[in-house]
Amino acid sequence: MIRLTWLQFRGQALLAAAALALIAVILGAAAPHLFHLYATSGVATCQAHGDCVPLATSLVDELPGFYGILYFVGIGVLFVVPVLIGAFWGAPLVSREYETGTFRLAWTQDITRGRWLAVKLGVIGLASMATAGLFSLLLTWWSGPIDTAAGLKEGNSITFIRLGLVLFAARDITPVAYAAFAFALGVTAGVLIRRTVPAMAATLAVFAAVQIAWALVIRQHLLAPARIIVALSSADLGSLGEGPGNSMFVTAPAAATRPGDWLLSTQTIDRAGHVLNVTNVKPCLGPHVQACQAALGTMHLRDVITYQPASRFWAFQWYESAIFLALAVALAGFSAWWLSHHRVG
């Protein structure tokens, strides 16, 4: 059965291998120059001297535009690989058998359909994870210098923090778990819908919805966020922002958190611990900014910042990967159960 799976899967496997080889060649060709620029920029050792931002900025500005394109294309590739695996390897696995009628050939042999599915899920599932893993390995390695430099330059910008909304799903081991999940999702869609193209579309839609909802809503709750309280000096009061309701917040000084920390919320409280409400500060309702700032300066304002420290990157990687692998296993088990208990011609 493993040999049969390979016989039917080898075309797709070769295609994936070719795509990997292409990316490896391009990245490999660009790597020596990129790593040379990084090594001579001083960014690697800047933490000791505390001059990271200018060094990182000059390195980022110095990079050829082509590297920037490669960098963002690489992120795109790692987002697309799992969903392609789900749609093109997962969804047709069972639905195409139904569509072409070959399930009547495959499932009337001596081997049970449960075993048939188990082997297919196992072999192609592992191939999916290996493919995504190799893509991630290559791109994480090549993007490392740019991740570091852009992260230092941009501080807490949501686009460039490694533990955040974007890069997190396109680095290290999460793409492997996403690929396993997308594959199992595709197989399940094929088992339930029994037609290839609708199953592919469903896989695409559900996977995209899960990934977006996960990044925006769920990921930040995987571990209880860290919380710091920062006293605000009068110098900080220049930038007032509007929070929920009539609340206001004062942007905390950048030194309060470290570059790469994922900032979740900032709340400004007064001496009594009440959230700063603009309607309670009379001078701020008037036209004079100075008067407003002076009034705020007497209130002993503090910022309460919740955030996920950048140091939790690997804890988050393992948690999220474990969750998506578990979801993949659950979907695969459901498909196997459904297939042997809902026999339809």
Place this chain on the structure above:
Amino acid sequence: MSAVIETSELGKAYRRRRSQPNWALRECTLAIPAGRIVGLVGPNGAGKTTLLNLAVGLITPTSGAITVLGRRPASRTGPLGRVGFVAQDTPLYARLSVADHLRLGAWLNPDWDGQLARDRIERLGLDPGQRAGSLSGGQRAQLALTMAVAKHPDLMILDEPVASLDPLARREFLGSLMETVAEHGVSVVLSSHLVADLERVCDYLIVLVASRVQVAGEVATLVASHYRLSGPRRDPGTRPGNQQVIEESHTDKQSTLLVRTDDPILDPSWTVRPVTLEDLVLAYMSQARERRPGRRTRLGVVS
């Protein structure tokens, strides 16, 4: 008489949204004897394919029970290793070659006879390297038959295997099926809606109309016990009790009957003619249709 397939009150319904269950097969009770080439004949929608798909465990019964070679087909320890199945329209993997299909058979069946399969392919003149997608209908059917035969089955189930073949390919296919049966002594169940196909190969016939067995028996016995009588018009009900009228038609002056009887026809006013298998089957089919008006159209979706 031992049975290779036995069903009791077997039913399969496909659910439709907001309507009654749609029965493709209902309350079907039959026994298919071993050691025969059994023709399963009936109009489109009689439930033949549903019955055969139930027999190979592709679908599970909604009601009733079925055993194949004494076992439940859809169970983990089902009989599928000993059943060679040729599905309707002989599905094959279009992108795999003939040789790949033989490999597939070997990998999925422990008792696979690779030599037998290769010999058959060679005898048929099929190119092992050719993709199944580019085979002709006749070649596809032959490859599917080869895959069924090489399992060394005790029972072969063929669902309308020749329906889409031209007359020549049909004859070749049935010929090679006969050869196989002669060589291996396997029981065969073959469905068709065309009696002519079955007449050539079957020695036992089951006529299935709307899930019901209308008549079943050895072909020779069936043909020998049915007669077509024609003579001066007489009213229905004035015939001897040992004659069962299957079909009758009357004009003002003349009556024509198709009767079943094990005794000789003694009434000299009848002209007695033997019937062909086709006459016989058609008579039973139209009898069943008259008894259940409207039934066929409802089941017409499933063939």
